[in-house]
Amino acid sequence: MRRALVEVVGTEPVGPYTLLRVGRGSLSPGMPGQFFMLEAPGRVLPRPMSLCLAPAGELAFLIDPVGPGTRALCALAAGERLHVLGPLGNGFDLAVRRPLLVGGGIGVAPLPYLSRALGRPRALLGFRSAHHAEAAALVPGAEVVLEPTYVTALLPDDPGDVLACGPEPMLAALRQRVPGAQLAWEAPMACGYGACYGCVVEVDGRLQRLCVSGPVLRAA
Amino acid sequence: MRRALVEVVGTEPVGPYTLLRVGRGSLSPGMPGQFFMLEAPGRVLPRPMSLCLAPAGELAFLIDPVGPGTRALCALAAGERLHVLGPLGNGFDLAVRRPLLVGGGIGVAPLPYLSRALGRPRALLGFRSAHHAEAAALVPGAEVVLEPTYVTALLPDDPGDVLACGPEPMLAALRQRVPGAQLAWEAPMACGYGACYGCVVEVDGRLQRLCVSGPVLRAA
Amino acid sequence: MTVPLLNASGCLDALTAPDVARSLDAFVTKTITPLPRDGNPPVRIAETRAGMLNAIGLQGPGVDALVSDVLPRLAALGLHVWVSVGGFSARDFAGICERLDGRDDVEVLELNLSCPNVEEAPESSAEIVAACREATRKPLYAKLSPATWDIAESARAVVAAGADGLSLVNTIRGLALDPATLRPRLARALGGYSGPALKPIALACVWACAAAVEVPIVGMGGVVTGIDALELVAAGASVVSLGTVLFSDPGAPGRIRGELAAEAAARGFRDPADARAVARSNREKAL
Amino acid sequence: MTVPLLNASGCLDALTAPDVARSLDAFVTKTITPLPRDGNPPVRIAETRAGMLNAIGLQGPGVDALVSDVLPRLAALGLHVWVSVGGFSARDFAGICERLDGRDDVEVLELNLSCPNVEEAPESSAEIVAACREATRKPLYAKLSPATWDIAESARAVVAAGADGLSLVNTIRGLALDPATLRPRLARALGGYSGPALKPIALACVWACAAAVEVPIVGMGGVVTGIDALELVAAGASVVSLGTVLFSDPGAPGRIRGELAAEAAARGFRDPADARAVARSNREKAL
């Protein structure tokens, strides 16, 4: 875990999302599924963001502008600077034999980097609209479904090693159907490094800090 | 008293000060010595500023960047917008026969507009440095002294009708020497229109609201 | 039925800003004391990052001048008038209430039990309310401080003593130092903290009191927008007061009334006041 | 002699962030309770305009695991350890103090008399301090809530009961609603309000207590920069704790230590601690 003041290289719209590219500074990109805490201009707390892509010398984040913090991040302009802390948490276990990536909505964010690390495996992505689905272009060869169809409908009977990120109902469904699946969860986070106990989720019947035990957890 | 959302026309450095020019909108420039409450970006309370100049269709304020509010105002760029309330308070009484303007430091601010209203009378201005004294160029024909000389040293024995604005020690000295002088005072203000009782000063032995009774008061 | 908007006591003078006062549903006077008061020496106000401090110290003309001079002028402006009542003993409070009891030009008496800038009365809030209840049949609103461990308990006590409503909240004590000199920015050092920073505290107080007592609540603390006002209603307020926001925007009453209606409509309420139902159902869920 | 920097209790886990803990002059544990606690259900945190709310609810392993597991690991990290002690009765508090009394790996016991997120002990703060004073000879710091009308009075009471120092302040209760749904953002609705918005309140509490009692004060509440820390010292604190700022900047201890030294020097102090003299002379002027 390191913290650096990095410079915005640029932002690009990707459907309704924004790809925020920052200089890497002294930061390591870490493992797919790990995340960074990004200083959100004008806000008290930083915001957790999965690494989406790691271009040479850069870190790139795909951000859904859902509230004040994410909107401030999407509004950053090239040349502005922000503090970034990371990489944090436990990413995906890449020692898998038959990887299948599954993503829903902004849950696509960690998959581009993951796909590259795993040699571009099969990927199933679900989106709310064609506009949102523009983000699928970041994941090589992704198959896309739009609501009202859910991505779980595409899931083969023997899905192999599922690595997934998406909205809670999607992850809950996958947890039922695919024991052993690696699921990247979300929770509101204040610190991202175990300091605040704000991000707890129930794991094995106990409230555990997602930023320490996750964000990637195994479906039991 | 009116409040309008006006657009910044431009800013110009004047020595260490900034001349902030805004579109006039529906606002009247009022009388010399009256003031406006200017929204200071990012701050909770607006800041009181004397009208410095009233170019056609504009209002112009001379601002000394002494703290967070004035610095935010000086940092405004053309095209940005801010709320302005005014004109407020009681300005100078212009029914004077032998006007003599006296100003010190940023107290020069209301004098350019006053000078024009009175037909460019004699003006004595004191400043801390030659850099600060660049603001004297805004007052036609002003005579300038620099510290350690004080402007009161230039005061003729029979000064006539003194109209002054400047730091408290200067106003206190003038109050002693020139009974009947019109002095524009300052006090921290939250509202500028009599609502908060924050801006009281002692007038005739009682605490009175400067924004209602002043800012221009007669030396007794 | 909708959400009336008032000014917070001490945050508007109807005589210097009659149009602003008229844009409210009722005008609340600055807290009046038995005798005239000069208040505290200046400097009396200081801005902080998300709020402000004040130590005005109840400057005012005293109840005699209120009755002889101020109330007639307020009536002439056509305002509905609430008088904020202050003092330094239960007798002070009750004396003012008695004095105003018979007057048609006063609708409600708000008891300022919580000014952080003057010495406290020796009696408890409930004792003061009880004394005032004896002195008048006018509606009595008890204005409480957020600086208490269990505000619901205070609310129960003043309601039991006869308060018809609550005004929540007054400012809480704060200090600001000049960063250059490290000296207090206010002459009296401590002042009352108001503005946006107070909003979460005010919401918590309204929420806790609305669960504890059945009387109407005037909510205030950091309201700047219509959403802020709607949140106070959703926490349990029936009336919303505007304080610090009036200093930066004397047009706030009209603006916030419009925003409140629009934001309520956007959330499917016929009337902003209907958001109070949300308060009740939320409380049941959270408790 | 200079100004030691600690973490505020509950705002750092030395076991997940040992380097951050080592950058402090001492490490304060999260408040420990007699038995293990899961704390409150999520959502437990929410940001506000100039602060945040938390309703963690004292999640922790209980005193047995603290002693058997946590303290040895903290000692292995080479940390000076303060243990924050909690409970639901004076007996709870005193039991933990007794348990830790003989241990060399604990330097100070901070009594959390002011957690806004759990039920209160039936005894008064002074009674709890007195019970703990019986149970241990270790230095006892009483951590007080700003949610009280007269914190100087509380300070006098806990010092009279045997507290060696004060920790000021804990969070104050707040509520945040989701602007879209008007539902509370925290599962338990109310939470403790911390961060920059708390700073003026914390400064006022430190100021008032420093005038009332002679014991050292650990100041905290909204510190983000070295100037904030210096202001707490100028209000009367001897030690400064960092809470919410650690969430956005785990490098805050080093940064703030540097800023504190530079800002103190810029104001002509040989040592940041010398700013306490300003506190005393300011108080004399203001009173």
Ligand SMILES: Cc1cc2nc3c(=O)[nH]c(=O)nc-3n(C[C@H](O)[C@H](O)[C@H](O)COP(=O)(O)OP(=O)(O)OC[C@H]3O[C@@H](n4cnc5c(N)ncnc54)[C@H](O)[C@@H]3O)c2cc1C
């Ligand atoms: C490990 C991790 C990785 C993440 N990666 C990404 C990413 O790559 N791209 C991205 O756009 N977002 C990501 N998020 C979610 C992102 O952090 C939140 O959307 C953001 O913090 C919201 O901040 P805000 O101020 O914009 O909105 P807020 O006002 O904080 O919240 C707006 C809405 O979002 C909900 N919300 C807030 N935080 C979260 C959260 N953490 N999880 C679920 N709902 C939340 C709120 O309840 C509210 O309805 C990630 C979250 C975690 C925990």
Ligand SMILES: Cc1cc2nc3c(=O)[nH]c(=O)nc-3n(C[C@H](O)[C@H](O)[C@H](O)COP(=O)(O)OP(=O)(O)OC[C@H]3O[C@@H](n4cnc5c(N)ncnc54)[C@H](O)[C@@H]3O)c2cc1C
């Ligand atoms: C009627 C009136 C007219 C004014 N006209 C002008 C003008 O034309 N140009 C201009 O630059 N300034 C003017 N001022 C002063 C200006 O309003 C203050 O400098 C400003 O409010 C300071 O805000 P800040 O946030 O920058 O600094 P703050 O942090 O508020 O204060 C910085 C320093 O200035 C002191 N200070 C703050 N407010 C005042 C005040 N009102 N009077 C004296 N000292 C103060 C503080 O004690 C502190 O030392 C006027 C003030 C009044 C009352």
Ligand SMILES: Cc1cc2nc3c(=O)[nH]c(=O)nc-3n(C[C@H](O)[C@H](O)[C@H](O)COP(=O)(O)O)c2cc1C
């Ligand atoms: C300058 C000022 C003066 C105040 N005077 C009084 C007063 O006389 N009586 C009173 O009950 N409250 C007084 N208050 C408190 C307000 O009525 C209100 O309770 C508080 O400011 C919170 O609301 P706000 O955050 O919207 O300002 C005053 C507040 C301010 C800022």
Ligand SMILES: Cc1cc2nc3c(=O)[nH]c(=O)nc-3n(C[C@H](O)[C@H](O)[C@H](O)COP(=O)(O)O)c2cc1C
């Ligand atoms: C997430 C969180 C958890 C906290 N937990 C505790 C705790 O367990 N015990 C305690 O005494 N204070 C606790 N506090 C209060 C802090 O120690 C501190 O008093 C308060 O946050 C004010 O400081 P700050 O504004 O710098 O955060 C907690 C604060 C936060 C934000």
Ligand code: FES
């Ligand atoms: S985000 Fe703070 S402990 Fe996980």
Ligand code: FES
């Ligand atoms: S500035 Fe508010 S009364 Fe004068």
